[in-house]
Amino acid sequence: MDWNFLIFAVLKIAAVLGVLMTMVAYAVLAERKISAFIQDRVGPNRVSLPLIGSIPIIGPLLTRWGIWQPLADGVKSFLKEDFTPSHVRKIYFWLAPAIALVPAFLVVAVIPFGSTLGAQKMVIADLNVGILYTFGIVSLGVYGIVLAGYASNSKFPFLGGIRSSAQMISYEIAMGLSVIPVFLIAGDLNLGGIIDYQAQHGWMILYAPLSFPIFLVSAFAETNRLPFDLPESETELVGGYHTEYSSMKFALFFMGEYANMLAGSAMMVTLFFGGWTLPFAGLDTAPALGEWWKGLLHIGIFIAKMLCFMGLFIWVRWMLPRFRYDQLMDLGWRRMIPLALANIIITAVVVMLMNS
């Protein structure tokens, strides 16, 4: 057993999980603040901590920005009554929120979130089939929602679960097909290899301009975000699959949604926007030994790019109305999938002509 490897792996997992959970908490705050801005409101501006709140200028400012709101939300979810309705199927009812949350975190394991720090590569698991692992885990995410719908044993959650299983399977296909050109061009399934290719040849969005919009739309559908939030559409299904859930179990679904958005953003950054690289100031090469500040900068660049996509996710949610269900299926099967197939064929022909 290689103890060095084990210790660094545990450290990386702990750090990534810590950063991810913090980002989930503050993504919720960002959602509320941005939605408030779009709807010309103020948003959360009341929560204040006893000591810090009384520091002159900074205290009230932090309060007005809602910096402590995630803390209050977390405490609230833990302390509220965890109510289990009498008509539910208990085992699945308890299992579903966990199954919904876990895949979102597992996906992050293969994403290279930075170059190197010291001698350590900044990726938890450097798999040579990285992208297939990602899609495998993402495809397990649907179980959480389907089981929640089944376990709740009442009409609205059930309809939500059925809708979501059809929706997620449909858009998984489009999503999987949309990234094939990326791998045809880069010639590597390893996500680190994709980033190396982009560092040398320029960002993948330039080479596969059609893949990105398909991937983006599919990512919205996979994370059940507006304009594709049919599984939980509150105007027709009360709350969809999480109608019967309360307190921390509901919070797990909620966190799962945001963790999925973060994972989707990380995938888009890695596949299409150069990962941790920037094409100037020498930031597209791995740092030499001892240049730890550059390693940290790379992690910062990756997170900054991710936050841009999180902003896009939130912005779109508050700007677009919801699709009708048949429109959703029509878009997925009759527009996205043929488009993605054509994209694969064109890219394959071009790559073959370029190589010969």
Add this chain to the structure above:
Amino acid sequence: MQDILFYLFAALTLLCGFLVVANPFSRNPVTSAMFLVLTIVSMAGLFVLLHAFFLAAVQILVYAGAVMVLFLFVIMLLDLKEEQRRRYKLYGAVLGLASVAGLGWLLVKTLWQSGVGAGLQPGYVGDTKSLGMALFSRGEFLLPFEIVSLLLLVAMVGVILLSKKDLK
């Protein structure tokens, strides 16, 4: 370490596989389907131990992620209460035992002929490239691969035909 993991995954595969068909605690089809998912995932673990990462990922992606979700989808739309009350039927048991015996005989015969214990060749990695080369080179698996694709196409066309009520 590898041996421990192998026995763990093998035991998990067999146990979950058993619970799919004969669960003493529940006759709920959804429970059976979920145990089938667990069986598939632990088989993917066995593939990883054989360095067949591609197969492991595809196993989860296709079977656990797509096929079983469709199974659940269909099971949830059926009348589950009826299914739970139903008793074992004689002809069902006979047919089931017969097919298990047939498959078991095939398995034993294959194991007998293939010389068990050759083991994993050192340095072998079942990556995507070698798999692609095997599937798409003449004289290896090109013909079977194309025939299977054709079969799937025929099945797809058949399903579309069946689901259309009136043909134009």
